[in-house]
Amino acid sequence: MGEVAGFAPVSLSFEQISRLEQLHVMPTYRRAPVAFRSGRGVYLIDVQGKKYLDLVSGIGVNALGYAHPRIVKVIREQAAQLIHCSNLYYHEYQGLLAKKLCEISGLQRCFFCNSGTEANEAAIKIVRAYAKRRSPAKVELVALENSFHGRTLGSLSITGQEQYRQPFEPLVGPVKFVPAGDIAALETSVGEATAGIFVEGIQGEGGVRMVDPAFLRRARELADEFGALLVFDEVQCGLGRTGKYFSFQLHDPPIRPDVVTVAKPLGCGLPIGAVLATEEAGTVLGAGMHGSTFGGGPLVCRVALEFLEVLDELLPAIHRVAGYFRMRLEELKLHYRYIEEIRAYGLMIGIQLKIPGKELVEEALRQGLLINCTHENVLRFLPPYVITESDIDRAIKILDRVFRKGQELIIQSGLADQLLGVGARTQA
């Protein structure tokens, strides 16, 4: 094929980009004042050519960083071959990907969709259909307070954060919310009417908090006792983020899920989500009961297969580099008394502050470091798995400056004695 005309790359200024969005894009996002044009490794480059070290990685999506040569190669090859053919037909890569995901999770069946929230929607349908076979009255869902499962109506219904649900109520019900870790509350809430229990092994949007394994084990027992399904939402904490394939594998012995949902890093930036299930749960949705036009197409499945191959090789390195990151952060914490706690599970890292994190995120951006804040005062880092120790050294250097700025802000606000300790103002 000769040279073909196409939509040529544009070169807009930040002002042009933001103006266009203000006029034409629904105002659902609070964007930072930066527009990116390209990326390489763990760095993003904005439209003015400024380089940023990225500890957000597209909220846990760009696990192999940017322009990973193996991913770029596979996308090029497969895009020229076949991008989409619909689920009316077979192609070569969906079954291979399902097999691989089943192998690493210990589950037997897989359904493909396009995002985390869709994966949870499918999980809710599996739970409902499975329970209905036992009893029409078995319809209740149990979920955790402080959880996040997505923005579509089903996933929102099991999201344990009032501010997300309230504008759209009434939602799908009945749902009972239980404080994560409260075994007594779990025991009271789970019963004959329970169809499924939904958990994140580590709550991500909820502030990077691991759920007590004793609680998760009790959830397993109760699910068995009452014939309910135990669903692990591994959308944020799964697929290598913690140094294991899944967060339920962090515990010894691992906790056995019936259903697992994944998304974020699987497509290296292309949209894909998946639900994994046991043979019993994974066969309740028969032909016509669920589906997705885009789900599990050849391009995205082949990319996901490549991602999982790279991940197999990367897992030990994730563990090592994450340990180094944690150590450097703990050192930094010693200098800043307003850092309350560091919660690090592999490369899923939360820094609990005694102050709101918004201004620190803004300062980091100015200094060329992308970080994120969740739950108002938890800085969250979800760096690409390919981050190196020297990238981490660089991040720590910038963070030191950012935290120093935070200290100045505290002093200016007159809260130094309270947040930094008596006498801190004169020491600073």
Ligand SMILES: Cc1ncc(COP(=O)(O)O)c(C=O)c1O
């Ligand atoms: C644990 C968890 N579940 C579900 C979702 C929703 O995923 P998506 O935004 O791909 O729909 C998220 C997104 O952050 C998440 O963290």
